[in-house]
Amino acid sequence: MINLSDFLLVSAGLFCIGLYVILTKRNSIQVLIGIELMLNAAILNLVAFGKYDKISNGGQTFALFAIVLAAATTAVALAIILNVYKKYKTIDPGKTDHLKD
Amino acid sequence: MTMVKIMFYLLGFIVLASALFIATSKNLVRTIFMFFVTLMALAGLYVLALADFIAITQIVVYVGGVLVLMIFAFMLSGRETLANLEGRQNHFVSISKLPAFLLAIAFFIVIVNILFRTDFNSLPWVNDAIAQKNVIAPNDAMTGNIGVSLITRYLLPFEILSILLLAALVGAAHISRKEQGA
Known part of the structure; x- marks a missing residue:
């Protein structure tokens, strides 16, 4: 079977790419995609370690919870992005820099 | 291979x-x-x-x-x-992205360094799991297993998560509705 370290290596690479995407993109939707990449790296870790927990299923259950939480996060974040677009006519996080009044 | x-x-x-x-x-x-x-x-x-x-x-x-x-x-x-x-300007590598790139590379080096220092064959809890035959085999049927543990051992996080999902749905609908003088 595949070693644990191979999974962790892929997940480390995915996490760092997600970090880079969050830091460089000038578009809120792409920043959100970066966050999703980092979340998926964490889920991959949970699943890889979950192989050694057959009886209580800790890793796989919390991977499920993390996926559902990510979906809820995305729904709220996209609603916020749409509102920000209505107000500022841009979704560049660097340009939305003042409060309501 | x-x-x-x-x-x-x-x-x-x-x-x-x-x-x-x-x-x-x-x-x-x-x-x-x-x-x-x-x-x-x-x-x-x-x-x-x-x-x-x-x-x-x-x-x-x-x-x-x-x-x-x-x-x-x-x-x-x-x-x-x-x-x-x-x-926008179409440079493949621009100087403004250099700090982000360096940060990502530094993170990667730190994580990989930890990975290579860890000896995965002597992790105590992994060895315990192997000794107690607590390891998932490729031909195990895991779906029923997950379902049982979801409503017994992890019932409280499951219910909290359902309430959170409801709150997130209501919140998203509330945020994205058309504002009428409110």
């Missing part, structure tokens, strides 16, 4: 390559569709990690839900955003 190993390296390569494409591409639509490829390959990796139920959930929730939401948000946020994105 067994078949499983070949599949793992192929899927891992697809995951990392499509994520790198997301990191370098300027086009939002291509980014979203490449994210789709990343998620599908990740579902394949979950299958190879013996978590088939998680893989199906990943496909249903992420590909069916999150991606459709993202495409919706992209279409609703109008043409100006797209024109804005296209008109």
Whole structure:
């Protein structure tokens, strides 16, 4: 079977790419995609370690919870992005820099 | 080299390559569709990690839900955003991205360093699990197992999560409704 370290290596690479995407993109939707990449790296870790927990299923259950939480996060974040677009006519996080009044 | 190993390296390569494409591409639509490829390959990796139920959930929730939401948000946020994105300077490597690049590389070096210092064959809890035959075998049926532990051992987090989902749904509907003088 595949070693644990191979999974962790892929997940480390995915996490760092997600970090880079969050830091460089000038578009809120792409920043959100970066966050999703980092979340998926964490889920991959949970699943890889979950192989050694057959009886209580800790890793796989919390991977499920993390996926559902990510979906809820995305729904709220996209609603916020749409509102920000209505107000500022841009979704560049660097340009939305003042409060309501 | 067994078949499983070949599949793992192929899927891992697809995951990392499509994520790198997301990191370098300027086009939002291509980014979203490449994210789709990343998620599908990740579902394949979950299958190879013996978590088939998680893989199906990943496909249903992420590909069916999150991606459709993202495409919706992209279409609703109008043409100006797209024109804005296209008109930017087209350098592949620009100096303003250097700090982010250095930070990501430094993070990667730290994580990989920890990985190579860890001796995965002598982790005590992994050895305990192997000794007690607590390891998932490739021909185990895990879906029923997960279902039972979801409503016995993890019942409280499950219920809290359902309340949180309800709150998130109501909140998202409230935020995105049309404001009428409120």
